[in-house]
Structures are given as structure tokens and as C-alpha cells.
Amino acid sequence: MKRILVVGAGGQIGTELVPFLQKNYGEDNVIAAEVRPEVVERLSENSMAIQLDALDFNGYGEAIKKYNIDGIYNLVALLSAKGELNPELAWKINMGALMNSLNLAKELNCALFTPSSIGAFGNSTPHYKTPQDTVMRPDTVYGICKVAGELLGDYYHRRYGVDTRSVRFPGIISNGCLPGGGTTDYAVEVFYEVIKNGRYTCEVPEDAYMDMIYMPDALEATVQLMEADPSRLKHRNSFNIASMSFTPEQIFNEIKKRIPSFTWDYKIDPVKANIANSWPDCLDDTCAREEWDWNPKWGLQEMITDMLKVCEEKVKAGLY
Numbered sequence: 001m002k003r004i005l006v007v008g009a010g011g012q013i014g015t016e017l018v019p020f021l022q023k024n025y026g027e028d029n030v031i032a033a034e035v036r037p038e039v040v041e042r043l044s045e046n047s048m049a050i051q052l053d054a055l056d057f058n059g060y061g062e063a064i065k066k067y068n069i070d071g072i073y074n075l076v077a078l079l080s081a082k083g084e085l086n087p088e089l090a091w092k093i094n095m096g097a098l099m100n101s102l103n104l105a106k107e108l109n110c111a112l113f114t115p116s117s118i119g120a121f122g123n124s125t126p127h128y129k130t131p132q133d134t135v136m137r138p139d140t141v142y143g144i145c146k147v148a149g150e151l152l153g154d155y156y157h158r159r160y161g162v163d164t165r166s167v168r169f170p171g172i173i174s175n176g177c178l179p180g181g182g183t184t185d186y187a188v189e190v191f192y193e194v195i196k197n198g199r200y201t202c203e204v205p206e207d208a209y210m211d212m213i214y215m216p217d218a219l220e221a222t223v224q225l226m227e228a229d230p231s232r233l234k235h236r237n238s239f240n241i242a243s244m245s246f247t248p249e250q251i252f253n254e255i256k257k258r259i260p261s262f263t264w265d266y267k268i269d270p271v272k273a274n275i276a277n278s279w280p281d282c283l284d285d286t287c288a289r290e291e292w293d294w295n296p297k298w299g300l301q302e303m304i305t306d307m308l309k310v311c312e313e314k315v316k317a318g319l320y
């Protein structure tokens, strides 16, 4: 890939993926696209940024042609908890952006990355060491979109030869941009609340195990997969990746070891509780390790140290 368009670039992943891609492919070869004008303005401080509605097929196609794009990262999505508030809208946005991305990748000869998620799994999936290929009957509209997206990605590859690739992201922990509308958001919010207020109220049950990943590993995985030798890929859409798995109670206790005054309680959101309990406890990522050498670097302890340090700096600087 030489010229990359990141669609939905203003969210949690895009905010950090754009500079990461710039480092890998050159500043002028990465274009950040976002629908919200105020976010386009923010993005334009550090990269080429354009306003683009991923649901507008013609406008999306024009941008690909104008900037000679040959690689698309489609990050447009309403996340799991938010999607349950308005399932029709979630389907319209998530699938609309995906279908436009697939069809434009096919017509204009682009590689396409669209993330899937642990949300593609559901209650009937084996929860421990969830295999790469297993039961996928998600309980949320977000998950249904992810499963449909995985199948369509494989279909466009098989039928039309489109270079589609994807990973199933765990909850992503980051200190760049706060996530919004996800079930795993608690694992990011807690760091800011600890620093600002010394306490946190968690909406996810204390014993709900979920896979998580620190942003540097998530970024590395994305580029590593897109650069992988295609002849080694037996799978494409979508790879399990894993690096850490914990419950709210476990991470809060680890944070308390560093900040003894930290206190927390629970005010369970039934929607998030159902989602968290339906997702795997931990994934088996053997295929990603074998097919493209996935090898995460960040574990729970290193992540906590880094998050506390960076969040403290940001809170002190008045950025949160």
C-alpha cells in the first residue's frame, strides 16, 4: 500500500492509527476522513484530513480517486452498548460503511481493513480459549454486523479477489481519545477517574472477564496483518488476537496497589452486563501467531504503568 485513506478517523482507534500509519508510510500518504466537521478540524492539525460521509458512495469514491488511494482502513462503527440503544441506526451505519468500503475496494482496486471484534461472539460460543473458527451467534446488533462483515470480507476476497483483512479487536485501552459507547470502555475510563477523582463507579459486573489490548499492540497488529505475506494467510476475516484478559475487580485491585487511596463501586448497567457476560473470557490467537507472527508486547502490568503515567500528564495539562 502506498496511499491510505482512514475512514472514521476521529474515533479511539483512528486518532492513533493515523499518526502510526504516517510513521510507517510517510506523512503525505495518509488521509484522515471523518464525517464530523469539528473533528476534521482537529485531525487536520496533524495530518491531511477531509470531511467524508462513508454512507455517501459517490463522495467516498471521489475521495479514493482524488487521492490515488490503494489502501482503505474502514473504522466506522457504532459500538456494542450504543448500538443496543438504536439497533436500526447501528445496522445502517455499520453495514452501510462496510458495503461502500467493500464495493469501492473492488471497483477501485484497494486493499481493505475493517476491524471485527470480540463482539462477534455470543453466549453459545465457547468462552475459554475461544477458538479461531467456532460458533458465532452474537447477542447484539453490533456483533451481528461484525459477523456479517467478516463473512462479506471473505466473500469479496474469494469472489472478486479484493485484499480484505481483519482482526477481532478485544477492548482497546488507550490514552489518546476516549472510546464511546462500548462495553469495554470502563477499562479506559477508570484511569482518568482515578487520577481526577480517586474513585470510579463501574457499570460492568465485577467478575466479567473480557479480552483487552493496549493501543500500541492494536496498531502493530493492524499494520503487521496488512503487510503480511498473503500466501501465508489461511484466514483473513477475521483473526483472533489476544494479549491480556481480566475482570473489573482484578484491574481495580492492580491499580490500587499503585494508588492505595483508590476506591470503586458498581452500578450495573443491565445492557452492558448482558453483553459482557455473552463475550468470551479469553481468545485463542494461535492462528494469528502462526499465519502472520502476531506477538503482543504489552501485558497488564506494563499497560497500567504507562496508562497511569500518561493519564496523569494529560489531566495535569488540563486535557481531560
Ligand code: AKB
Pocket: 079, 080, 081, 116, 117, 118, 119, 142, 169, 170, 171, 172, 181, 182, 183, 184, 185
Ligand atoms: C465495545 O466494547 O463495543 C468495543 C469492542 C470490544 O468491540 N470496545
